[in-house]
Amino acid sequence: MIDIIHHPADSGWARQLRQELPIADSGATLVLLSAEAVDDGQLLSQLELALDEGRRLVPLLAEGVRLPTLIEHLEPAAPDDLDELARRLVGQEASRPLRVHTRSLRASNRRAALVVLLLAGGMFLAALYGVGVLGMQYPHDDYDEVHERVVATRDAFIEQALPQGTAEAADFAVTAEAAATALRPLLIGTATARASN
Structure with missing residues (x-):
């Protein structure tokens, strides 16, 4: 089954694409972006999750819609060329996106920085204690x-x-x-x- 991320209002569009696309399964995730979808926080959360999981994304835009900032580095597919869309979903044309700084990635980076900071601070304090209190010196x-x-x-x-x-x-x-x-x-x-x- 083709994996599609879409707004509930675009369910008909998603169903139609599943029927018309000449493939049964895809190696990438199709992202349907309509005017309602780009303003939907839940859909953007699904996009973040897909990016965190490293899934390949192929955006498909409704007329007059711009890509959200989160995936603006991706090339949108042409909505009227189903064969090309199918090739991008199955083949390697839908290459892995650049590592996007999603909220979870930023939180992970903050945690890693905090751990490194605590370790460095601990070593510095241990060195001060060793030199100042224990009288450690070079040999x-x-x-x-x-x-x-x-x-x-x-x-x-x-x-x-x-x-x-x-x-x-x-x-x-x-x-x-x-x-x-x-x-x-x-x-x-x-x-x-x-x-x-």
């Missing part, structure tokens, strides 16, 4: 050991690049220019300090 020993290795490596590079005599001191500007950017100020500062001693 000094591990940090100091790594820092000492970094300093020793840096100093070894600087020591190799420092001028050892007058000839090397004359070419020190070239040596400093060739040094790594991060080491250059330390190299120049160390050479200057040693030269002034």
